Amino acid sequence: MTTQSANRLFGRRILLGISAGIAAYKSAQLARLLKQAGCEVRVVMTEGAQAFITPLTLQALTGEAVRTSLLDPEAEAGMGHIELARWADIILIAPATADLMARLAQGMADDLLTTLCLASEAEKIMAPAMNQAMWRHVATQRNAARLAQDGWRLLGPASGDQACGDVGPGRMLEPEAIVAELIQPISEAPHENAPAQGLHVVITAGPTREPLDPVRYLSNHSSGKMGFALATAAAELGARVTLISGPVSLSTPAGVERIDVETALQMHEASRRLAASCDIFIGCAAVADYRAEAAAEHKIKKREGEDGLTLSLVKNPDIIADVAKQRDAAGGRPFVVGFAAETRDLEAYARDKLVRKRLDMIVANDVSAAGLGFGADDNAALLLWRNGEGESGASLPPQPKTQLARAVIERALGCLTPRPVH
Incomplete structure (x- = not known):
């Protein structure tokens, strides 16, 4: 109450x-x-x-x-x-x-x-x-x-x-x-001297759903908790926050504008539109890599004598990479933070993604660890970021996602100026 x-x-x-x-x-x-x-x-x-x-x-x-x-x-x-x-x-x-x-x-x-x-x-x-x-x-x-x-x-x-x-x-x-x-x-x-006062932060969160037919879809186990925790932390630090959320069962954080989407294409459209005018863009959503080439108009039925089903899938747009490209073309905004959910070789995959997708910062976590990651209230992360002096990093031990989110937002604010040279 x-x-x-x-x-x-x-x-x-x-x-x-x-x-x-x-x-x-x-x-x-x-x-x-x-x-x-x-x-x-x-x-x-x-x-x-x-x-x-x-x-x-x-x-x-x-x-x-x-x-x-x-x-x-x-x-x-x-x-x-x-x-x-x-x-x-x-x-x-x-x-x-x-x-x-x-x-x-x-x-x-x-x-x-x-x-x-x-x-x-x-x-x-x-x-x-x-x-x-x-x-x-x-x-x-x-x-x-x-x-x-x-x-x-x-x-x-x-x-x-x-x-x-x-x-x-x-x-x-x-x-x-x-x-x-x-x-x-x-x-x-937020206090008038809050560190994020005057900044616009856009965050994607949750899974996407890619329809196969009117009753089935491709998705993943993302609960959206980390993205919503990031939105809460950014708002508490004084930022204007827009949260682009896939289908989750979470309440919107106080003071946060929420845009609900279902598919990767819808999230892509909203992200590109908002990235043009924000200061920090954080891609925390677990976006489906593929979607059906054409969703069936009616429910796909099992057929007698057929033991398998072949689906034709096409690749979804890479939202975080497209936002980074959009930022480069526009001349330096927004500061782009990506997430990497991995099950092995955490640091190697994170460093590769940071460079390959031209990100400013990446938050990597091992989703195979017991009690952490998808659906859990706690998480641990490896933070990597780039600045004028090169690449830096920090390991954040297991902790509530609310605390982890605060640390991520504060690190992004600390990196915001000066911006790295791409």
Whole structure:
């Protein structure tokens, strides 16, 4: 349970607005998490939102009646919408559709939710969610910029698979990521002189999944714990952190922006896009080396008389090497840190990868060691890095991944300037 001293949400009154997007199903989990964080939560739904999730569901989760209409005679007998606008400390709209963003950007008040937004002096936050083409459209981008100027805080959207089948930016942030953005523990807020203050750190974490057919995929045993520990450490040291995560069952660290992906190609696209504007890029994800040349449209069936199955695989892009190449072409950013999970000849393979992929630093660990590596809470590592004086290294003994992550981030910060010559 989060305590008041460590959680800015404890005791806050949050008005959760839900508009008509498929991501509305995530709002139920969001309401539950806000309640767990100690918030009072009341829900307002647009008419269209009720086609995706029922008011009864939100009422059961919050313990409060859900408001859906500006013209509710019983509620408005006492000017209910004004009372609700004054009640809220924070108005959080999730999902916020392109239509709702457009109406709010123009100052419209044609339903209960938009009316409350205009009538309230509460802190205003929204999590956009829409098709990737709608998000990229010049009108939506103009509306997003206008809303930011008007004092709205926009969380996301994230990039990845969408319900319509498209892939790209427009996914609503996961409920855990939204709460993490809001909760920002006061006791852990970065000091203005924190060593990573002003830096943008991008980290990949977890496995990737490469579909073979609608029910099977190629993957690995990565839990994502090390990447998430790195994200936590970087945020605590003052950095702005973006975490590109494969499918894991971990909560987003406080203060960290999370982008969920499934496949290596999706992780590659997100990494190249973000690497262009970050200071440190850490490739901690266990990316599948190969994917199916063509995933089967239907489930692959066993055939009588055939004892084997032949799969045609193609190589996935080398994300960390491509980021390093992108850095060289752009003139020196970001500082690139790679990971090497090995089962033998740890130092030899790590040194080869450091040079061959033109990395600035590498973190190598022996995943065959008992109690360390994939899925474990502890790890040990060999750190190798390059600077103006050549190559240096250090061995980190077995320790909790949280401590190891802190050591890795601090070493990367120490190497950031001066940069090695490639």
